Amino acid sequence: MNTAVARRTALPFSILVVAAVIFAAPLVVAFLTSLKSPSEITRVIALPNELYFQNYAIAYDRMGRSFLNSIAITVPSVIFSLLVGAISGYPLAYMRGAGGRVVYFFLLTGMLVPFQIVQIPLFFLIRSLGLYDSIPGMWLVHTAYSVPFCTFFMRNFFASVPRSMYEAALIDGCTPAGYFWRLLLPASGSGLAALAIIQSRAIWNDLLFAITLTTSDKATPVTATIAGFASSLQVEYGPLMAATLISLLPVMVTYLLFQKAFVRGLLGGAGK
Amino acid sequence: MPNFQLMRRKFQTAGMTHAIFLSLPITLFAVFYVYPIVSTFNLSLHSWDGFSPTPKYVGLRNYVVLLNQSRFYHAVLNNISWLVFLLLGPTSLGLLLAALLDRGMKGESVFRVVFFLPFTIPAVAVAAIWRWMYEPTSGLLTTILQSVGLGGLAQNWLGDPSIVNFALMGSMLWWTTGFAFLVFFAGLRNIPVEYIEAARIEGATPWQVFWKVSFPLLWPSTIVVLGMAAVDAMRLFDIVWAMTNGGPAYASEVLATQMYDTAFGRFEMGRASAISVYLLVIAGLIIMPYIHQLAKRVQDAEAE
Numbered sequence: 098m099n100t101a102v103a104r105r106t107a108l109p110f111s112i113l114v115v116a117a118v119i120f121a122a123p124l125v126v127a128f129l130t131s132l133k134s135p136s137e138i139t140r141v142i143a144l145p146n147e148l149y150f151q152n153y154a155i156a157y158d159r160m161g162r163s164f165l166n167s168i169a170i171t172v173p174s175v176i177f178s179l180l181v182g183a184i185s186g187y188p189l190a191y192m193r194g195a196g197g198r199v200v201y202f203f204l205l206t207g208m209l210v211p212f213q214i215v216q217i218p219l220f221f222l223i224r225s226l227g228l229y230d231s232i233p234g235m236w237l238v239h240t241a242y243s244v245p246f247c248t249f250f251m252r253n254f255f256a257s258v259p260r261s262m263y264e265a266a267l268i269d270g271c272t273p274a275g276y277f278w279r280l281l282l283p284a285s286g287s288g289l290a291a292l293a294i295i296q297s298r299a300i301w302n303d304l305l306f307a308i309t310l311t312t313s314d315k316a317t318p319v320t321a322t323i324a325g326f327a328s329s330l331q332v333e334y335g336p337l338m339a340a341t342l343i344s345l346l347p348v349m350v351t352y353l354l355f356q357k358a359f360v361r362g363l364l365g366g367a368g369k
Numbered sequence: 370m371p372n373f374q375l376m377r378r379k380f381q382t383a384g385m386t387h388a389i390f391l392s393l394p395i396t397l398f399a400v401f402y403v404y405p406i407v408s409t410f411n412l413s414l415h416s417w418d419g420f421s422p423t424p425k426y427v428g429l430r431n432y433v434v435l436l437n438q439s440r441f442y443h444a445v446l447n448n449i450s451w452l453v454f455l456l457l458g459p460t461s462l463g464l465l466l467a468a469l470l471d472r473g474m475k476g477e478s479v480f481r482v483v484f485f486l487p488f489t490i491p492a493v494a495v496a497a498i499w500r501w502m503y504e505p506t507s508g509l510l511t512t513i514l515q516s517v518g519l520g521g522l523a524q525n526w527l528g529d530p531s532i533v534n535f536a537l538m539g540s541m542l543w544w545t546t547g548f549a550f551l552v553f554f555a556g557l558r559n560i561p562v563e564y565i566e567a568a569r570i571e572g573a574t575p576w577q578v579f580w581k582v583s584f585p586l587l588w589p590s591t592i593v594v595l596g597m598a599a600v601d602a603m604r605l606f607d608i609v610w611a612m613t614n615g616g617p618a619y620a621s622e623v624l625a626t627q628m629y630d631t632a633f634g635r636f637e638m639g640r641a642s643a644i645s646v647y648l649l650v651i652a653g654l655i656i657m658p659y660i661h662q663l664a665k666r667v668q669d670a671e672a673e
Contacts, residue, residue, distance in 0.1 A: 117484070123502055126501070141507055189391075205661055205663055206660055210652070210655075213625045213648055214648065214649045222405065240397070243643045244397050248394060258411060273387070277390075279473075300470060301491065311607045320491050320494075323497060324493045334504070352486075360551065
């Protein structure tokens with residue numbers, strides 16, 4: 098019996114192993130490269146003869162500040178975008194009739210907008226607000242451009258909360274706003290967690306707004322710095338791989354830690 | 370006994386509360402979506418370098434000029450190839466991996482993490498890593514070909530106009546398959562085991578069970594994956610910009626990178642705006658049915 102099962106899963110298993118090796122290879126090679134001295138770097142597959150941490154020192158030197166900027170941009174932007182998504186999703190989940198549907202459709206169309214169409218006016222708008230090359234400017238922009246997706250996500254999440262809870266709360270003397278702040282929001286931890294993970298990836302990884310709206314050490318996030326690093330004429334792959342690995346670590350670790358919440362959130366969003 | 374009068378008053382204040390809540394997202398949407406889009410449209414009717422005090426009105430000339438440029442058509446074609454590729458490539462690979470893994474496979478959690486991890490990486494990091502993979506003399510791809518005696522097949526992966534798009538798509542496949550994989554994987558887990566068991570008892574092969582039972586039930590997941598793929602294909606910018614900057618000789622250019630180069634490289638703001646209006650129209654035509662579908666689900670749910 099067991100051997101029959103083993104034989105049946107042998108082919109899928111070997112396909113999965115091959116796929117996993119291919120998926121892991123670029124990251125493994127990048128990691129090995131980041132630990133090699135310039136003289137060894139062209140021996141791609143070999144292990145480093147001795148660990149060369151100098152690459153990380155160079156990388157830190159060139160992008161340490163922007164790493165901090167990325168944190169300062171991402172954390173508040175995620176919180177604001179969740180809040181706005183919840184504020185917007187709540188009425189849309191509970192409103193009946195055409196009004197709510199029209200607003201919902203209107204906000205959802207934002208999901209199809211390629212950001213290039215807002216890029217030029219946004220640049221001038223942010224500059225005239227005095228927010229060009231500033232971290233609060235990035236908060237505002239990331240929050241605003243998260244409205245469609247966060248609305249979509251939170252509306253669907255709230256719609257899955259039984260409506261009877263809402264009606265019971267109103268009968269017990271709760272105001273609609275009180276229900277939202279005191280009952281619904283505290284009970285929405287899993288949805289908010291899943292959205293927080295999705296949003297931290299989207300905001301941390303953003304390049305377009307970063308290169309359009311920041312220019313100096315004051316506000317440039319790590320993605321823009323790496324893009325500049327990589328496009329210099331003589332690319333040094335050792336320090337570049339070190340910088341790259343540092344830049345991807347926060348989101349990757351977040352996903353590994355909160356995998357379950359993310360999958361649950363996806364199921365909630367996709368399963369209906 | 371519930372106080373009905375009080376309840377009615379409560380539902381009336383609900384209307385007020387809803388309006389107050391919605392005013393913030395609607396304001397943000399108006400300021401950051403509606404205003405810039407209208408303003409881009411207006412700018413597309415002008416000729417402007419971004420510095421001079423007054424843009425010059427040129428009517429539809431920017432649109433007409435673009436229609437006569439092979440560079441523009443080439444970018445449109447590239448966007449369409451990306452659309453086809455993103456709808457088919459990561460979707461089918463993700464589905465395959467999810468289907469293979471959905472059997473209580475040993476090492477399941479390891480596979481899941483390995484397939485999904487690339488998706489968490491910033492586009493610029495993907496670009497940096499893959500530029501190193503594709504490095505023509507000592508990158509991983511060339512090294513592997515040489516080590517199995519096929520060194521003659523090695524190419525200047527990102528430097529050859531006829532290869533560059535395939536090379537970019539390879540890195541994109543690595544980057545985005547994890548998302549499709551995870552959505553399908555979660556979707557498969559959502560299918561009640563009894564359905565699968567019932568089909569098996571009736572003698573269906575695993576192949577039949579998958580196509581006749583699981584796959585149709587995965588439709589909600591498929592919609593999510595395809596919708597996201599279409600949005601990504603239209604927004605595509607980071608990977609191309611960071612890996613090739615649209616080159617060599619515009620070969621890998623998409624509308625978004627062409628627009629960026631036109632606006633911030635050549636300072637032709639009107640022309641760039643016209644490119645982005647074309648992009649919005651194309652994206653609208655392709656993605657609007659999807660958005661309509663999402664919004665319609667609300668109506669269906671309310672009608673129940």
